[in-house]
Each structure stands twice: as structure tokens, then as C-alpha cells.
Amino acid sequence: MNSGEKKALAIIAAVVVAFVVIVGGTVAVLTRDQWSGDSTEEHPYLQLAVGDRLVRVEPTRMCDVFLKNCEPKRIADAQAQRVPVPVGEAVMLSVSKDIAEWPWNLVIQYLTPEGLDGTSVPMRSNSTYTTVLHSTPDRILVNVEVQVPSAIADAENNNVIARGYLAADTSPQDLRLPAADPR
Numbered sequence: 001m002n003s004g005e006k007k008a009l010a011i012i013a014a015v016v017v018a019f020v021v022i023v024g025g026t027v028a029v030l031t032r033d034q035w036s037g038d039s040t041e042e043h044p045y046l047q048l049a050v051g052d053r054l055v056r057v058e059p060t061r062m063c064d065v066f067l068k069n070c071e072p073k074r075i076a077d078a079q080a081q082r083v084p085v086p087v088g089e090a091v092m093l094s095v096s097k098d099i100a101e102w103p104w105n106l107v108i109q110y111l112t113p114e115g116l117d118g119t120s121v122p123m124r125s126n127s128t129y130t131t132v133l134h135s136t137p138d139r140i141l142v143n144v145e146v147q148v149p150s151a152i153a154d155a156e157n158n159n160v161i162a163r164g165y166l167a168a169d170t171s172p173q174d175l176r177l178p179a180a181d182p183r
Contacts, residue, residue, distance in 0.1 A: 043058070043059060044095075045058055046099075046166040046168070047093070047094045047096075048083050048092070048168060048170075050085050051089060055081070057167075057168050058081070059164050059166050060078045060080055060145075060165055060167040061078040061164050061165060062163065062164030062165075063164055065163055067150050067163055080143070080145075080168055081168050081169070083170055084169075084170065084172050085135045085141050085172060087135050087137055087140055088135065088137070089135060090134045091144070092130060092132050093106075093130065093131050093132070093146075094130040100123075100125070101125055101126055102148075103124055103125050103149060104147060104148055105122050105149070106120070106121040106131065106144075106145075106146055106147075107119070107144070107145040108121070108133060108141070108143070108145075109141075109142050110135075110141055110142065111139075111142045111171070111175075112138060112139055113138065117139070140171070140172065142169070143169060143170060143171075144168045144170050145165050145166070147162040147164075148162060148164045148165065148166075149161075150162065
């Protein structure tokens, strides 16, 4: 082999090695499972600011994107964290970047004179990190839940199944039912 052929062969070998490294690295990053311990990044979290308190809510239950490796394993063992929000105050809810960079769902539940009133608000990816929720005498904030989607869909109902959620029981310490409208 002459020197020109050796140089061409060395260049081809370098390109093949670079290609393998780039493709292999990309596949590793895309298939990395953050929840099952393959990642050094922080787990998803939710922060609630009530008055002068800032409370970090860890996942109530979380699985990998294929609904495997759940913690806790049984749904019955999941418990919402207690973060009381007094009537007349607001709570500022913030989600971590790894939640906000993907679509997520905010579920809010109020206690009204007519009973429980829940609403679900879908959030687009990279659109919202923080929102403010108010608790008033006629709409008492009692529960907040952030749902993180999985890669599994319920084709029959055309829904994506949540792979996990972060929940907080926000009912006030001295919860009194709102008075019914006398009309």
C-alpha cells in the first residue's frame, strides 16, 4: 500500500469510528430511563409556595415511560403529601424542568357549596412552569395533582395513560364546608 492509500484508509476508519460514537451516543441518550436509576439527573418535582413557605412535593407514584419499574409498586401504597392552603390565600405551583419540557396535566379540585368541583388543565410542552391557584370561601382548594404522561395510550378512550403523578392535599387545617346558597 502506498502512502495515499494509507491516508485514505485512515480517514475512512476515523469517519466510521466517529459515526459509531455519534449514533451510539444518540441512542443511549434517547433510550435512557430517568426514573429507573439510569440517570444522575434529579427526579421530577413540584414546588408549592404558600405564604412564606416553600414546599417541595416529590412524586406520589412514578413509573418509567412504559409503565414498568413503579415506585411505590402498588397504587394503594401511594400517599399525597399534605400542604395546607388557608382559605383566602393563594398557592404558587411550579413544576420542575423535566416535567415542563413535555406535555403534562394539572388536576385541581375545589370544595364548593355544591360539593367537589374538579378540573383538568392540559399543559403544552415548554409553555408553563408556574401557575397560581386561589382558595376562596366559596371555592376551597383541597387537592392539586400534576400528571406526567407515559408512552402508553388507551386506544379505546383515545387517552395517554399517566406514568406518574405528584399530588398534594391542600385542604386547610380548619376545613369547614362552604355554606350552600340559600336561593
